[in-house]
Amino acid sequence: xxxxxxxxxxxxxxxxxxxxxxILTLLIPVFMIGVTIIPALLIELEGDEPLTIxxxxxxxxxxxxxxxxxxxxLRNGQPKFILNSxxxxxxxxxxxxxxxxxxxxxxxDGLLYIPASVLDSNRIEFFARNVSDFQTNRTLNxxxxxxxxxxxxxxxxxxxxxxxxxxxxxxxxxxxxxxxGKERDSDxxxxxxxxxxxxxxxxxxxxxxxxxxxxxxxxxxSNKVVEVILASVKxxxxxxxxxxxxxxxxxxxxxxxxxxAIAISLGGSSFIQMKGNSLMNISTVTMIWFVVYYVLGxxxxxxMYSIIGVATTSDQEAQQASMPITLLLVVPLLVLTTLVKNxxxxxxTGLSYIPFFSPIIMFARxxxxxxxxxxxxxxxxxxxxSIIGVIWLAAxxxxxxILMTGKRANLPEIMRWIRAK
Amino acid sequence: xxxxxxxxxxxxxxxYKAVDDVSFTVExxxxxxxxxxxxxxxxxxxxxxxxxLLPDEGNITLFDTAMNDTLKNRIGYLPExxxxxxxxxxxxxxxxxxxxxxxxxxxxxxxxxxxxxRLGLEEQKDKKVExxxxxxxxxxxxxxxxxxxxxxxxxxEPFSGLDPVNTNLIKDxxxxxxxxxxxxxxxxxxxxxxxxxxxxxxMINHGRVVLQGALQPILMDHGKSSIQVEYxxxxxxxxxxxxxxxxxxxxxxxxxRLKEGSSRNDFIGHLLNNIEVHSFKTMQSxxxxxxxxxxxxxxxx
Numbered sequence: 177x178x179x180x181x182x183x184x185x186x187x188x189x190x191x192x193x194x195x196x197x198x199i200l201t202l203l204i205p206v207f208m209i210g211v212t213i214i215p216a217l218l219i220e221l222e223g224d225e226p227l228t229i230x231x232x233x234x235x236x237x238x239x240x241x242x243x244x245x246x247x248x249x250l251r252n253g254q255p256k257f258i259l260n261s262x263x264x265x266x267x268x269x270x271x272x273x274x275x276x277x278x279x280x281x282x283x284x285d286g287l288l289y290i291p292a293s294v295l296d297s298n299r300i301e302f303f304a305r306n307v308s309d310f311q312t313n314r315t316l317n318x319x320x321x322x323x324x325x326x327x328x329x330x331x332x333x334x335x336x337x338x339x340x341x342x343x344x345x346x347x348x349x350x351x352x353x354x355x356x357g358k359e360r361d362s363d364x365x366x367x368x369x370x371x372x373x374x375x376x377x378x379x380x381x382x383x384x385x386x387x388x389x390x391x392x393x394x395x396x397x398s399n400k401v402v403e404v405i406l407a408s409v410k411x412x413x414x415x416x417x418x419x420x421x422x423x424x425x426x427x428x429x430x431x432x433x434x435x436x437a438i439a440i441s442l443g444g445s446s447f448i449q450m451k452g453n454s455l456m457n458i459s460t461v462t463m464i465w466f467v468v469y470y471v472l473g474x475x476x477x478x479x480m481y482s483i484i485g486v487a488t489t490s491d492q493e494a495q496q497a498s499m500p501i502t503l504l505l506v507v508p509l510l511v512l513t514t515l516v517k518n519x520x521x522x523x524x525t526g527l528s529y530i531p532f533f534s535p536i537i538m539f540a541r542x543x544x545x546x547x548x549x550x551x552x553x554x555x556x557x558x559x560x561x562s563i564i565g566v567i568w569l570a571a572x573x574x575x576x577x578i579l580m581t582g583k584r585a586n587l588p589e590i591m592r593w594i595r596a597k
Numbered sequence: 598x599x600x601x602x603x604x605x606x607x608x609x610x611x612x613y614k615a616v617d618d619v620s621f622t623v624e625x626x627x628x629x630x631x632x633x634x635x636x637x638x639x640x641x642x643x644x645x646x647x648x649x650l651l652p653d654e655g656n657i658t659l660f661d662t663a664m665n666d667t668l669k670n671r672i673g674y675l676p677e678x679x680x681x682x683x684x685x686x687x688x689x690x691x692x693x694x695x696x697x698x699x700x701x702x703x704x705x706x707x708x709x710x711x712x713x714x715r716l717g718l719e720e721q722k723d724k725k726v727e728x729x730x731x732x733x734x735x736x737x738x739x740x741x742x743x744x745x746x747x748x749x750x751x752x753x754e755p756f757s758g759l760d761p762v763n764t765n766l767i768k769d770x771x772x773x774x775x776x777x778x779x780x781x782x783x784x785x786x787x788x789x790x791x792x793x794x795x796x797x798x799x800m801i802n803h804g805r806v807v808l809q810g811a812l813q814p815i816l817m818d819h820g821k822s823s824i825q826v827e828y829x830x831x832x833x834x835x836x837x838x839x840x841x842x843x844x845x846x847x848x849x850x851x852x853x854r855l856k857e858g859s860s861r862n863d864f865i866g867h868l869l870n871n872i873e874v875h876s877f878k879t880m881q882s883x884x885x886x887x888x889x890x891x892x893x894x895x896x897x898x
Contacts, residue, residue, distance in 0.1 A: 401682055404676060408670065
């Protein structure tokens with residue numbers, strides 16, 4: 177046991193202080209911060225300058241009421257839009273041309289042009305140096321739209337206020353029923369995003385740490401350190417130490433990410449009022465399942481990857497030979513959309529019992545719906561039995577194959593290793 | 598009292614018999630040499646002692662106990678296929694190997710420093726293994742197998758990759774360990790080294806024991822006196838001479854053994870007629886020659 181701990185310590189130290197680990201560990205939180213905080217920050221920091229917009233209203237319907245419709249303010253309380261209604265008897269083309277040159281010279285920010293025919297054509301035009309600020313575009317568009325609609329309503333004998341009340345949107349509030357009768361506000365976006373992010377992290381870490389076991393076995397064989405280690409430990413101890421050590425590295429990474437995530441959601445909550453809120457709305461139960469399925473999935477896949485590591489002699493060979501295993505991990509990603517739509521369909525339920533897929537799919541099901549306790553237990557039992565089987569096979573292959581260097585083992589040879597006493 | 602007792606072990610890989618009915622014992626305070634060409638079964642024998650391979654037949658007893666993995670802590674094993682973790686620092690690597698033999702950390706670190714000092718590697722202790730030369734790595738490797746003060750030391754080709762200075766250094770260490778009462782088992786295909794170091798030897802070829810026993814009696818009994826000649830010219834005719842039993846002919850050096858009862862003078866006469874003789878001497882044959890006689894082939898191939 178002491179020897180296994182010694183090996184775990186070495187594996188852990190060597191991986192945790194490696195550049196790759198540090199980079200991956202730091203990049204993911206940076207990415208998380210990137211997708212949550214930065215958009216919120218950017219909106220906060222948006223230009224504090226009011227926009228000066230000249231309005232040329234040939235229809236005579238809009239300019240008068242536009243002031244009272246465009247009431248948006250900047251953060252310092254000043255109005256966002258400074259509107260100047262331009263009246264002129266001159267030809268429209270000329271007028272527009274002079275306005276355009278004003279925009280070009282940066283004397284004004286934009287020109288809103290409402291043609292006389294607006295009631296028929298339903299078209300208005302906005303000229304500006306920057307037309308990609310979709311919020312400004314939308315605000316202007318809505319304001320004019322409302323004025324025109326109100327005008328039409330009035331002309332047809334309706335009271336715009338009453339109509340407004342009559343056509344109010346119905347909003348759909350979705351509430352998720354959880355175990356123990358708890359309810360929480362939730363919607364498709366938050367369900368989809370939280371599941372998707374977790375599944376992606378599971379998928380990534382299973383591949384990263386599974387293949388790192390495989391590569392480290394190949395390295396030990398190629399730099400011939402393995403027999404030196406076997407001078408004092410049993411092959412099974414070496415394998416156990418490696419698998420546990422790398423597994424702990426994965427858990428460390430999760431711990432760091434969780435701390436960052438909690439810090440973001442606490443410290444950054446004032447920023448993230450929109451999406452962030454539902455994104456970070458992750459229950460402890462989910463976290464526990466997540467860790468459980470990572471650990472189980474990791475044992476299963478590291479066992480399979482280590483068989484490849486023993487049987488091959490170089491990284492390139494191993495990469496080819498491990499393709500089928502990596503494909504097994506891709507399957508859950510392929511059915512993810514189906515899963516989000518209907519987590520309890522027979523396809524998804526079936527897949528959630530197959531040990532290769534259950535770490536990701538059962539986890540996603542638990543996160544999205546409420547599978548019966550029996551279903552979860554059954555899938556866990558199948559998974560654990562498979563883990564024991566795979567680790568037993570891997571240990572046999574490891575014991576027989578670890579000192580066979582020089583050439584890649586074929587399937588019959590691996591079968592012989594398994595049958596050997 | 599023998600510390601290691603091997604009795605009738607055999608090992609086959611498929612139909613190939615790598616080790617065939619090998620028995621021997623290793624005693625405290627002695628160096629036991631396992632000799633033979635590459636592929637003779639030396640490494641398989643050692644791997645069975647180390648419980649890395651299981652023998653198909655036979656028993657291995659160590660310290661009067663059937664071999665098991667807990668006994669590994671009392672063995673120092675330098676495998677033929679050896680290496681270190683290239684990214685680890687030298688001292689960390691040694692402490693790791695010490696801890697794997699259940700040494701406390703501080704003790705492992707202290708012992709490792711002593712050994713590094715002794716082998717002139719003290720300045721390298723904080724370097725990464727990969728920054729060391731091959732010879733230095735080899736010495737670190739040897740320290741790794743001796744660090745935990747084992748009672749039985751198994752060295753598989755310990756001198757490969759060492760320059761003459763370091764070879765001597767390691768020879769001295771082996772002899773010192775022997776004096777301090779350790780049992781040492783040395784496997785090599787270099788007969789000259791074995792002749793200088795071993796008290797008892799076993800020669801194996803194709804998995805089978807060809808010869809075993811104390812070194813001196815072996816040399817006396819099997820080593821017929823041979824004739825060694827330095828020459829120039831074409832000496833290929835020598836092996837065809839009627840009085841010659843075996844001949845080992847190199848470009849400018851030859852070693853022959855004459856049939857019993859034949860005259861040395863006749864032989865010399867043939868030499869004088871055909872080649873230019875630079876030196877001529879008769880002496881006891883080496884282990885190398887004994888092996889060739891017994892196994893019918895050259896060990897260094």
